[in-house]
Amino acid sequence: MIVKKSLLVLLPLLVGANFIYTQTFDNQPKTDLTPTSDQSKVSVLIAQILSQGHYQKTTLNDSLSSQLLDNYLKNLDYNRMYFLASDVQSFEKYRYQLDNDLKDGNLAAAYEIYQIYKNRALERDTYVAKILEKEMDFTVDEYYETNREKASWPKNTDELNDLWRKNIKEQALRLKLNNKKWDEISKVVGERYKNIDKIISQTTSEDVFEAYMNAFAENIDPHTSYLSPARSANFKIDMTRSLEGIGAQLREQNDYTTVTEVIPGGPAFKSKQVQKGDRIVAVAQGDDGKMVDVIGWRVDEVVKLIRGAKGTIVRLQLLSSNADVTAPPRELRLVRDKIKLEESSAKGEIVPITHNGKPFRLGVIQIPAFYANYEDRQKGETNYKSTTNDVKRIIGELQNQKMDALVLDLRNNGGGLLSEAIDLTGLFIPDGPVVQVRNSNGSIDVLKDNDKSQAYTGPLAVLINRFSASASEIFAGAIQDYKRGVIVGEQSYGKGTVQSQLDLNRYMQGTDKLGQVNLTIAKFYRVTGNSTQLKGVTPDVQLPSVFSAAEFGESSQPHALPWDQIPASNFKPVNNISEKLVSVLEKNYEKRLQSDADLKELQQQINDAQKARSNTKVSLQEAKRRKEREEAEKKNKMLAAAEEDVQDNPVDTEAASTNSEEPKKKLYNLKKDDYLKETTRLIADLLLAAK
Structure with missing residues (x-):
């Protein structure tokens, strides 16, 4: 609208x-x-x-x-x-x-x-x-x-x-x-x-x-960009997400085909091994096909190799976004599939933890995108497929399993429908403004949640990272501004602008296709009046990040629109989170950062990755390079050995149904997810502080 x-x-x-x-x-x-x-x-x-x-x-x-x-x-x-x-x-x-x-x-x-x-x-x-x-x-x-x-x-x-x-x-x-x-x-x-x-x-x-x-x-x-007629046609196909492939958006960058977006629900997303910034250096068909070197190729030619029929196999050689320039590529095997709305759905589960000697049952909901089935919505169906409806249903299921607090995981959520960000916020606040939009003519629209009912009123944490963007930032910013929940993780991406697609044939006579312009026409602002543009959302408790804002994020773009402010909207905070409480959480986190082996190891890995990426000058002497690679491989083997006793896909025995169905696999493994692990500790701290 x-x-x-x-x-x-x-x-x-x-x-x-x-x-x-x-x-x-x-x-x-x-x-x-x-x-x-x-x-x-x-x-x-x-x-x-x-x-x-x-x-x-x-x-x-x-x-x-x-x-x-x-x-x-x-x-x-x-x-x-x-x-x-x-x-x-x-x-x-x-x-x-x-x-x-x-x-x-x-x-x-x-x-x-x-x-x-x-x-x-x-x-x-x-x-x-x-x-x-x-x-x-x-x-x-x-x-x-x-x-x-x-x-x-x-x-x-x-x-x-x-x-x-x-x-x-x-x-x-x-x-x-x-x-x-x-x-x-x-x-x-x-x-x-x-x-x-x-x-x-x-x-x-x-x-x-x-x-x-x-x-x-x-x-x-x-x-803002121009798309030629050919690329405009591909853009429209990609927007429908109906193509069969791996579910990743790509662009040419410095001789490499680089991943700019991992589509929720696609094979790349499900593999959990493809990240923004990864560079594709070779592509092979099937399990036995020869790797085709694609360095220097046009992105549309690379896409032709990657796309294919559902059920077929494509293998990629990737240089990781956080790897140094001398690192060897890693190989990834993916089964092509059709990217469907249902596969982008929110999912949730109970994550039991023991913190300071006390047991807690924490609900965790993963939200990969803000989506909705507009056809069903227009038909008047009440339970149409959407982020808000799915999360509301999952909250009910988790409450039936006696959850003590809720964590919403918005990591790598690049956004989606603005209306869903507003409706989702409405599940956690009584009612009121959620986001402000300033248009190019200077007019300001205040978009509100008008439903006084709430799906959940208990303790809440929202986990974000550098690649949480757009609608994710609107939601996280509103939860923070209403003091409804604690925001944990990394500073978000900082995309606070709105684009529209203009078909140039609408404005110029002729039968030939002329392409389209993607035009920035508006900016988002939080209810406080602060823009989400450039700065994004700064967590209440900020965890270590391998990606700096100068490297990944809106602020890394040379001509990004500036951060600014407009007047605050008329909103009433619920004040579940106070500055004093945030200070307690921060102090507890800082103590663990100094003593917890997993957090110390995470910080060291981040420091090593940042140091490696900053090294752009490489030796051309074989002996030196072999020594560098051997040291890196030795460190990787040590890390792998430390994780050998960690079960890769634990099952949820509580979720097994009474009709002898197989237990379903857990979404999360805290032994392999330091960010979620620390978030669960923080919300447990919040629960203890409230008693």
Whole structure:
């Protein structure tokens, strides 16, 4: 409802029902990649939409032009491995011109820059083939810097060649450390770049246009984007979650296909072995298929390999998001399946613990997404499938099992339906405002829970992590602001913006598909007036986090919209949680952090992971790298040995029915989940403090 209301305000101000553009340019460079007349027209339309219709009105000026040039070059050549310094200097003539070009529909600069990038990329194939002719010397003590985002552009071809020599040597050494012979190493790396060249050679005008428009959109905010007609069609398919595959959203990032979202209910989610930020380096079909190296591939080509019929097997080689640059990939076997709403459902169970010598029965509900079956809802069915209805039902079941307190697990919940976040909050508060929404015209909507009844009034904890976002942050923020429950875990993601999808064919005459714009049109605010944007929700008790906000989260995005405030809404806290109580919980946690072996080990693992990720300079000497790998493998074996006596899938004997059905597997194992384990301790502390 919010999206539709905002669009009614926005769109008539932007363009008429039929946008007509007639100006053309004859001075476009004569290359194998040139813009079409439709693309020139669409660029003007997109510039209007993004400057006038975006939540944060943007002026097309010299400052934006300068940022656009830098962002376009960064997107094309992130590690500064293709353009020479002389190339970049030649682009300076466009630094303060691109804003005017956007207004006029002149795409000459964008295509000229891309053509030079394409030529430079294709030149690399000859050099790579040459240096792979002879086995490299891995006894030389030299290093390669893997992160060149802020490095200087190579001054000349000799400097560029040496940079590429080290780059290829690093890739070859990875394979050598996996016991590959030089002939195989040379073949794998050579084919990798032949494939990259093939992809670059097949670049279309549509690809260049999309890349340039997104370089523009990203300068306004990270969630505003342009999708070409082909990608727009894929986006609509993905939104229905009807494709059969592994259930992960992917994007190209620095030569890797990177996981940006793990879809609840899909095979990747169920495996619990795929996380945001993981990089896919190879894909194989079936149990016996050959691994196909996909480094440098276009994401849509990688997706074609991963997607497949339900029940078939795909194997992936992954570099973990928290692993250092020298780590070997791990292999994961997944059975493709259709991602269904039901598989994203909330699930709950009783987790018995003993704390300070006292037994407690804690209810834990896992909420992977905010979902609802709108068809059943529109039919008037009262028990339609939804997050709120499922959680309400589970609470009743847990209460029948005499639970003492409730934990809601929102880790890795990337959001979903705003209405469900509001309704779910209503299960735990009497009534009142839940979230405020400020639209692009400055108007503020206060969205409320109007149901005075509550499904649960007892002690409550909400567990969040860095990847809890959007609707999750609205719910957790409301529970915190009403002082209804204690928030535990990591600072959340910080996505406090609302997007709408605009089909460009609605605003421009013509029969050809023009693609779509995903446009940020509103921002979320908590009932206190604080935005969830950028900062997210800070837990009352903050547990160790392997991911910093600067690396993963909204604040890691260069052009994220800022945090700000609006007036507080009229709400009445229930005051179940006081500052004094939070202080007691924090002190208890700090004591355990100093003495509890599991928490100390968790903190050490996090410190090791952060240190490893910060190391972007790697040795190209085989002896050093082997020693580093042996030390890492030794530490991993020690950790695995410490967990050998932990049962992987304990069963819930209490949940076994009387008709001799098999006991169902437990959702949680506290011996392997330090975050939930500490959360259960904290809510037990809360129960003891209340007595």
